[in-house]
Amino acid sequence: MKKQYRVCKNYEFSAILKEKRFYACPSFVIYVRPREKEYARVGISVGKKLGNAVVRNKIKRQVRMMVDEIFDFTEKFDTIIIVRPKYHEENYGNNKKGLERLKKKVKIV
Numbered sequence: 001m002k003k004q005y006r007v008c009k010n011y012e013f014s015a016i017l018k019e020k021r022f023y024a025c026p027s028f029v030i031y032v033r034p035r036e037k038e039y040a041r042v043g044i045s046v047g048k049k050l051g052n053a054v055v056r057n058k059i060k061r062q063v064r065m066m067v068d069e070i071f072d073f074t075e076k077f078d079t080i081i082i083v084r085p086k087y088h089e090e091n092y093g094n095n096k097k098g099l100e101r102l103k104k105k106v107k108i109v
Helices: 012-018 055-068 086-091 093-109
Strands: 022-024 028-034 041-046 077-083
Touching: 012 028, 012 041, 012 077, 022 093, 028 093, 041 055, 055 077, 055 093, 077 093
Parallel strands: 041 077
Antiparallel strands: 022 028, 028 077
16 A cells, blocks of 8 residues: 555544544444545554554554555545454455445445
8 A cells, every 4th residue: 555545644533533424344444534635545543452563563464455455546535444353353355355345335325
């Protein structure tokens, strides 16, 4: 995922979360905010309940790979993906399918 497609700043995360438009599944919660720019951006948040720093970084790498495969970044949305503790109970394929379903819900609305 290229740097320009990432939400990095804390105030950007806060603005997207404040919008309160979200979609959820057992492994993920997605917060969405409309954007006027020409490309979408994605931010990933992994809480401390999921493990130590090594485990959380591994989860972020996996989610980044899912985002690269699922998103085409032509949407007009900023997105925050919050990983839930149920992420560990599923394998990579099932987690990816769950994220795909959430992205389709965002497109519908």
